[in-house]
Amino acid sequence: MTRQSEFRRQPGHARLTPPAVFALPSPAQSRSALSLAPGGSLRPQGAAAPARAIPAISIHAFCDSTAAAAELEAASTDRRLAKAHVEISTGGIDAALAECAAGRTPNILVMETALPPPQMLAKLDVIADSCDPAARIMLVGHVNDIALYREVLSRGISEYLVAPVSPQQFIEAVARLCGAQSCGEVGRIAAFIGAKGGAGSSTICHNAAWAISELLKCQVVVADLDMAFGTAGLDFNQETMQGMAEALHAPDRLEEALLDRLLTKCSQHLSILAAPAAIDRDYEISSGACRTVLDALRQYAPFAAVDLPHVWAPWVKQVLISADEIVITAAPDLANLRNAKNFVDFLESTRHSGGRPRLVINMARQRKRPELSVEEFASVLELEPALVIEFDPETFGLAANNGQMIEEFSRKARPAQQFRELALALTRRSEPRELTKPSPLAPIFDKLGLG
Ligand SMILES: Nc1ncnc2c1ncn2[C@@H]1O[C@H](COP(=O)(O)OP(=O)(O)O)[C@@H](O)[C@H]1O
Ligand SMILES: [Mg+2]
Numbered sequence: 437m438t439r440q441s442e443f444r445r446q447p448g449h450a451r452l453t454p455p456a457v458f459a460l461p462s463p464a465q466s467r468s469a470l471s472l473a474p475g476g477s478l479r480p481q482g483a484a485a486p487a488r489a490i491p492a493i494s495i496h497a498f499c500d501s502t503a504a505a506a507e508l509e510a511a512s513t514d515r516r517l518a519k520a521h522v523e524i525s526t527g528g529i530d531a532a533l534a535e536c537a538a539g540r541t542p543n544i545l546v547m548e549t550a551l552p553p554p555q556m557l558a559k560l561d562v563i564a565d566s567c568d569p570a571a572r573i574m575l576v577g578h579v580n581d582i583a584l585y586r587e588v589l590s591r592g593i594s595e596y597l598v599a600p601v602s603p604q605q606f607i608e609a610v611a612r613l614c615g616a617q618s619c620g621e622v623g624r625i626a627a628f629i630g631a632k633g634g635a636g637s638s639t640i641c642h643n644a645a646w647a648i649s650e651l652l653k654c655q656v657v658v659a660d661l662d663m664a665f666g667t668a669g670l671d672f673n674q675e676t677m678q679g680m681a682e683a684l685h686a687p688d689r690l691e692e693a694l695l696d697r698l699l700t701k702c703s704q705h706l707s708i709l710a711a712p713a714a715i716d717r718d719y720e721i722s723s724g725a726c727r728t729v730l731d732a733l734r735q736y737a738p739f740a741a742v743d744l745p746h747v748w749a750p751w752v753k754q755v756l757i758s759a760d761e762i763v764i765t766a767a768p769d770l771a772n773l774r775n776a777k778n779f780v781d782f783l784e785s786t787r788h789s790g791g792r793p794r795l796v797i798n799m800a801r802q803r804k805r806p807e808l809s810v811e812e813f814a815s816v817l818e819l820e821p822a823l824v825i826e827f828d829p830e831t832f833g834l835a836a837n838n839g840q841m842i843e844e845f846s847r848k849a850r851p852a853q854q855f856r857e858l859a860l861a862l863t864r865r866s867e868p869r870e871l872t873k874p875s876p877l878a879p880i881f882d883k884l885g886l887g
Contacts, residue, residue, distance in 0.1 A: 490610055492519040496535065497546035500528035504548040504576060504599055511603035514788050515758035517610070518727060529559045533566045541568035544613055548576040548599065553584050560591040572613045576601055603788045623734040626741050626862050627759035631766035631776040633746040636798040636825075638662070639832065640765050640858070642671045643851070645741035646841040647859035649705035655737040657699065658708040659730070661755070662745035663719035666711030672702040673839025679709040680729075684721060687728035695736050709733070723754040730755065739863060757786050761862050762793035763822075768800050768807035773816060780817050794822040794861065802827035822861060823854050 495517075499505040505524055512522035523542075525531060532547045545567065549556055556577065567573065574595040575588055588596045595609050626644075630637030642658060649656040660666035660680055669677065679698040683690055699707035709729075712719075733740040742759065744752055756762055756779075764779050766772035776795065783793055797813060814820050828851065835845040843852040 490517050490520045490607070490614055492521070493544060493614065494521045494523075494542035495544045495546060495610065496523045496525065496532075496540075496542040497548065498525050498527050498529070498532040498535070499548040499576075500526075500550045501548065501599075504601070507601055507603060508546065508548075508606060510788050511606040513757065513786065514603060514607055515760070515790065516607055518758055519731070520610075529556070533559070533562065536567040536571075541571040543570075544572050544574060544610060546574045546576065550578050553579055553581070553587075557584075557587055557591070560588065560593065564592050574609060574613065607789075623736070623738045623740060624760040624863070625730055625734060625758070626739070626761035626763060627744055627755050628741060628763045628765065629744040629752070629756065629779065630746045631764055631772040631779065635746075635765045635767045635772060636796075636832075637746070637763075637765040638667050638671070638743050639836070640763060640796050640798065640825075640855075641741050641743040642668060643841050643843070643855040644763070644858045644862060645739075646703075646706060646843060647852075647855040648739055648741075648863055649703065650843065651856060651859055652739075652863060653705055654739060656706050657733050657737045657740045658706065659733060659740055659742045660708060660711040661721070661726070662713075662743060663711045663721070664713065664715050665745070666713045666743065667836075668708045668743060669700070669710045669713060670839060671836065671841070672700075672706075672708055674700045674702060674708065674710065677708075677710045678712050681712045681719070683709060683729045683732075684719075684725045687725045687732070690729065690732040692736065695732060707737075721749070721751045723751040726751045726755060727758065730758070753782075753786070756783060760790050762790075763796055763858070763862070764793050765796045765798050766813070768797055768809075768813065770808065773808055773813060776813070777816055780819060792819060794858075795819050796858070797821045797824045799827040800824050823858055825851050825854055 495512075497505075497508045499508065505526065508522075508524050511517065512524065525535075527534075528549045529547045529551070532545055535541070536545065549559075551559070560575075563573065572594040573592065574597065575593045576597050576599050577584070577588070578599050580598045585596050594613055597605065597609060601609075628637050628641035628644075638660075645656050645658045648654070658668050658672075660668035663681065666680075669675070677698070677700045679700060683695075683698050695709075698709060700710055701707050730740070730742065742755060744755060762783060764776050766776045780793060795813065795817060797810060800807065800810075810821055810824055828849075831842060831846060831849050831851065835842050838845065842849055842855060846852060
């Protein structure tokens with residue numbers, strides 16, 4: 437049995453496409469998620485939610501204050517809400533009730549109100565008559581009080597959050613209302629982009645993906661989105677396939693069986709969704725098709741490495757915003773620094789989850805070439821490089837021409853170890869046991885029972 441099928445047998449990974457009709461858990465189930473924390477503040481129980489995709493539900497929020505509207509607006513761009521339809525309006529409880537009375541109740545209705553408790557509760561009294569009972573209602577209020585909280589819940593409200601509500605808190609509350617089971621754990625996506633063409637981004641992407649698949653023995657997909665010039669096929673020494681072109685052409689048909697056919701298997705744990713790498717056609721990539729393909733990959737494998745070309749287009753922005761991890765590869769010169777800075781600023785303003793990008797400075801310490809220092813990069817970007825990889829034309833050139841990863845070409849080469857480090861960082865794992873060097877005192881510790 438392959439690792440791939442093992443992965444798919446795990447609970448929560450089974451579904452490729454969301455169900456047409458999404459059934460939310462009962463209000464009683466959802467309600468149990470809230471409790472009064474010590475100190476009198478109302479806090480949801482449980483740890484921060486992992487990267488769970490919220491299904492294709494409708495969420496309509498009616499806010500009283502511009503601050504709350506801005507917070508929810510920020511949350512709505514989060515990658516975990518990519519499938520959900522989120523609408524934000526003004527008007528608070530009154531507007532929400534009017535919308536429901538008109539027969540337009542969303543799956544999750546969010547109401548933010550600055551009303552004092554007596555007026556707020558009076559308005560909530562009529563909620564049962566106005567809203568579809570299948571809807572879950574989330575109330576954002578400004579009063580932190582347990583008695584009020586109980587009163588609110590007794591009127592059929594599923595969640596009461598105290599303002600200000602951060603995007604993270606909002607998404608966690610939505611996830612609770614959807615029910616963790618239904619949201620399903622999904623695979624992680626890392627997007628790789630070069631600050632300049634030729635900086636080595638594809639090389640880093642392929643080697644990191646390979647290291648993940650070998651170290652963690654989990655299924656990894658390299659998705660090559662450089663349609664005309666992609667090198668994943670060459671780098672993994674595979675016949676050119678049309679995988680990515682077909683996937684983008686008919687994204688809605690991407691079931692597991694079709695993905696199996698479109699992927700080219702390179703090793704036990706690594707497959708590529710290869711670009712056609714031909715210039716006889718024009719390739720128009722739409723953000724929607726791209727998102728559907730990446731969603732399908734999230735359901736298919738625990739990890740996908742997306743190799744982005746050095747272009748700036750709406751679909752590239754969308755991949756960068758929605759990826760769990762981003763690796764920017766830059767060579768140590770001024771143009772790379774400027775472009776990397778632009779990327780970092782863009783990502784800082786558009787991504788509300790998933791952490792900061794990781795910076796790889798590649799082709800460093802090239803003989804006779806004046807270059808910018810690591811410190812200059814770190815201070816301009818306010819980002820410590822995750823890796824600094826030296827210029828090594830012999831190792832990289834031979835590996836590329838042989839269709840090998842650096843690790844296969846020379847396991848002892850310094851970049852091979854660096855790719856393993858990047859692999860562990862991207863998957864948020866620590867070094868597997870067999871990789872850590874045994875202590876010379878290990879046999880003695882073993883004898884003393886301290887091993
Ligand atoms: N550290 C390095 N030292 C020497 N050559 C490298 C290094 N990293 C990448 N290369 C080579 O640089 C070339 C361009 O790399 P590629 O990954 O295609 O760049 P990009 O995807 O950013 O356009 C390839 O021939 C690759 O083998
Ligand atoms: Mg490339």
